[in-house]
Amino acid sequence: MKPFTYEKPRTPAEAAAATARHPGAKFIAGGTNLLDLMKLEIEAPGHLIDVNGLGFDQIEATPEGGLGIGALVRNTDLAADERVRRDYAVLSRALLAGASGQLRNAATTAGNLLQRTRCPYFYDTNQPCNKRQPGTGCGAIGGVNRQHAILGSSTACIATHPSDMAVAMRVLDATIQTVRADGATRRIPIADFYRLPGDTPNVENTLQPGELITHVTLPKPVGGAHVYYKVRDRSSYAFALVSVAAIVQRDGTGRVALGGVAHMPWRIEAAEAELPQGAKAVATKLLAGAKPTEHNAFKVPLVERTLAAALLEAKG
Amino acid sequence: MKNLHEPDQMRGDFELTRREFIVAGTAAVALTALPGVGRAQPAATTSQSALPLTKVSFNVNGKLRELELDSRTTLLDALREHLHLTGTKKGCDHGQCGACTVHIGERRMNSCLTLAVMQQGASVTTIEGLGTPENLHPMQAAFVKHDGYQCGYCTSGQICSAVAMLREIKAGIPCHVTSDLTARPQLTAAEIRERMSGNLCRCGAYANIVDAITEVGGKSA
Ligand SMILES: Cc1cc2nc3c(=O)[nH]c(=O)nc-3n(C[C@H](O)[C@H](O)[C@H](O)COP(=O)(O)OP(=O)(O)OC[C@H]3O[C@@H](n4cnc5c(N)ncnc54)[C@H](O)[C@@H]3O)c2cc1C
Ligand code: SF4
Ligand code: FES
Ligand code: FES
Numbered sequence: 001m002k003p004f005t006y007e008k009p010r011t012p013a014e015a016a017a018a019t020a021r022h023p024g025a026k027f028i029a030g031g032t033n034l035l036d037l038m039k040l041e042i043e044a045p046g047h048l049i050d051v052n053g054l055g056f057d058q059i060e061a062t063p064e065g066g067l068g069i070g071a072l073v074r075n076t077d078l079a080a081d082e083r084v085r086r087d088y089a090v091l092s093r094a095l096l097a098g099a100s101g102q103l104r105n106a107a108t109t110a111g112n113l114l115q116r117t118r119c120p121y122f123y124d125t126n127q128p129c130n131k132r133q134p135g136t137g138c139g140a141i142g143g144v145n146r147q148h149a150i151l152g153s154s155t156a157c158i159a160t161h162p163s164d165m166a167v168a169m170r171v172l173d174a175t176i177q178t179v180r181a182d183g184a185t186r187r188i189p190i191a192d193f194y195r196l197p198g199d200t201p202n203v204e205n206t207l208q209p210g211e212l213i214t215h216v217t218l219p220k221p222v223g224g225a226h227v228y229y230k231v232r233d234r235s236s237y238a239f240a241l242v243s244v245a246a247i248v249q250r251d252g253t254g255r256v257a258l259g260g261v262a263h264m265p266w267r268i269e270a271a272e273a274e275l276p277q278g279a280k281a282v283a284t285k286l287l288a289g290a291k292p293t294e295h296n297a298f299k300v301p302l303v304e305r306t307l308a309a310a311l312l313e314a315k316g
Numbered sequence: 317m318k319n320l321h322e323p324d325q326m327r328g329d330f331e332l333t334r335r336e337f338i339v340a341g342t343a344a345v346a347l348t349a350l351p352g353v354g355r356a357q358p359a360a361t362t363s364q365s366a367l368p369l370t371k372v373s374f375n376v377n378g379k380l381r382e383l384e385l386d387s388r389t390t391l392l393d394a395l396r397e398h399l400h401l402t403g404t405k406k407g408c409d410h411g412q413c414g415a416c417t418v419h420i421g422e423r424r425m426n427s428c429l430t431l432a433v434m435q436q437g438a439s440v441t442t443i444e445g446l447g448t449p450e451n452l453h454p455m456q457a458a459f460v461k462h463d464g465y466q467c468g469y470c471t472s473g474q475i476c477s478a479v480a481m482l483r484e485i486k487a488g489i490p491c492h493v494t495s496d497l498t499a500r501p502q503l504t505a506a507e508i509r510e511r512m513s514g515n516l517c518r519c520g521a522y523a524n525i526v527d528a529i530t531e532v533g534g535k536s537a
């Protein structure tokens with residue numbers, strides 16, 4: 001690990017001042033992704049700003065009838081919240097399908113959204129990787145790329161976003177609330193939060209340097225049957241090959257988003273119009289323009305089958 | 317020279333580590349022979365020694381401990397190398413195996429993925445704080461009774477994890493295999509297996525571990 005200095009601010013204003021003083025500083029929340037990467041020197045911030053003293057650890061009803069989730073709410077507590085279990089079950093299910101009990105106790109809402117890819121070439125500092133070191137190339141293209149993206153990838157990067165929670169947040173139309181170093185706040189709809197890799201796979205979202213996530217808000221509940229269906233190499237404690245977050249209403253209409261297939265949760269509203277026609281019709285629209293790699297062509301039929309399984313489960 | 321306890325060793329960066337080890341050989345042996353002089357002490361590199369040490373105090377197994385640490389020190393290394401509580405094990409050092417599981421407050425956590433300085437003021441319980449050889453915690457006794465281990469390397473992590481996991485079920489926290497999210501979770505073998513999936517056992521003692529946990533969970537329920 002590269003040396004760093006450490007501070008734990010008590011207020012968002014202090015945190016903002018700290019980011020202004022230390023360009024290149026990083027926030028640390030649960031630490032379960034950042035420390036992992038710092039040990040490998042994939043991340044090497046010169047200064048760490050511990051956000052665990054800032055509060056933001058409550059889940060509160062919003063005036064609009066939704067839920068405001070503090071950035072520091074632990075994954076365990078979010079999954080177990082009674083309102084989430086009742087009204088946003090897809091979110092509980094996605095959280096519980098990820099990581100382990102120990103990790104969920106430490107992992108936070110903001111940290112989960114911002115966790116970095118699990119591409120093995122990103123993790124191996126002997127390999128070229130445009131995400132880790134822009135301009136060095138992509139080891140996964142032409143390499144072992146079974147876990148990689150089939151949608152929205154570029155000639156620079158074919159990585160996937162590993163978060164299960166983010167897929168549920170996408171299908172729930174969550175909004176990310178932030179405060180910038182200059183104190184200005186903003187709300188970013190999750191549809192505008194993540195970026196495709198393009199030529200700059202190192203830029204993964206629309207946050208600015210030093211911008212702190214304070215809350216993630218959910219709109220008022222939409223009802224329906226909530227399903228998170230995750231396909232992975234073993235039945236627990238593994239990242240998704242393909243996952244489906246679905247909310248299906250009695251009349252067969254609804255929403256779906258895919259995980260494990262792109263650099264961001266993959267949702268195409270036009271595909272959702274096909275939901276009453278069944279999984280095949282939806283999958284065809286979702287997979288338009290799919291570009292599987294040498295080793296992951298299996299993900300294309302797997303998307304349709306996972307969708308079919310999720311829709312069946314939604315019927316109860 | 318890099319710190320010998322950095323995960324390089326585990327990543328196959330063997331050439332370097334071995335050379336460092338030979339260079340540092342005599343010194344390292346001399347140092348480790350002295351109780352109280354941990355090998356994970358900082359100041360091994362020039363950049364390291366430029367950084368001031370950070371004071372941190374937390375409660376470990378009911379005792380207040382005060383340390384001055386390189387800010388990079390994980391809670392796991394603080395426990396093992398600085399406080400010499402070597403019951404907590406380092407398996408992967410990356411959150412993947414659960415060998416380093418301890419309780420922070422009431423909750424199980426991977427001590428390899430948190431910094432000691434982040435735990436200022438926290439209460440940490442390690443396997444040494446759960447029970448003693450003369451006065452075993454019921455979970456420790458059940459692991460002995462059911463043969464819940466072979467080599468024992470994962471065992472302290474399994475036991476710490478299991479004790480806190482039963483509290484999670486009691487508190488009504490659901491898991492991936494809980495069929496009805498709105499109902500109270502039950503203590504079934506499937507629930508135990510899923511909830512313990514963050515603790516790997518290379519020896520494959522899983523069946524006996526489930527038996528041990530079932531017995532303790534059944535008694536306390
Ligand atoms: C073995 C293992 C298995 C896993 N399996 C899964 C899985 O199956 N599914 C899954 O979804 N995840 C999985 N994970 C990943 C896990 O969910 C993430 O590590 C965790 O959610 C990150 O949260 P954290 O609070 O620990 O983040 P940290 O590590 O503290 O931070 C992550 C990033 O977020 C930034 N950050 C944190 N808080 C803020 C804030 N408030 N504002 C701005 N930036 C912030 C940090 O600077 C950092 O860049 C796994 C992890 C491990 C180690
Ligand atoms: S797929 Fe992306 S993350 Fe993986 S090696 Fe290529 S550039 Fe790096
Ligand atoms: S040593 Fe911490 S999880 Fe393996
Ligand atoms: S008893 Fe040997 S690893 Fe579990």
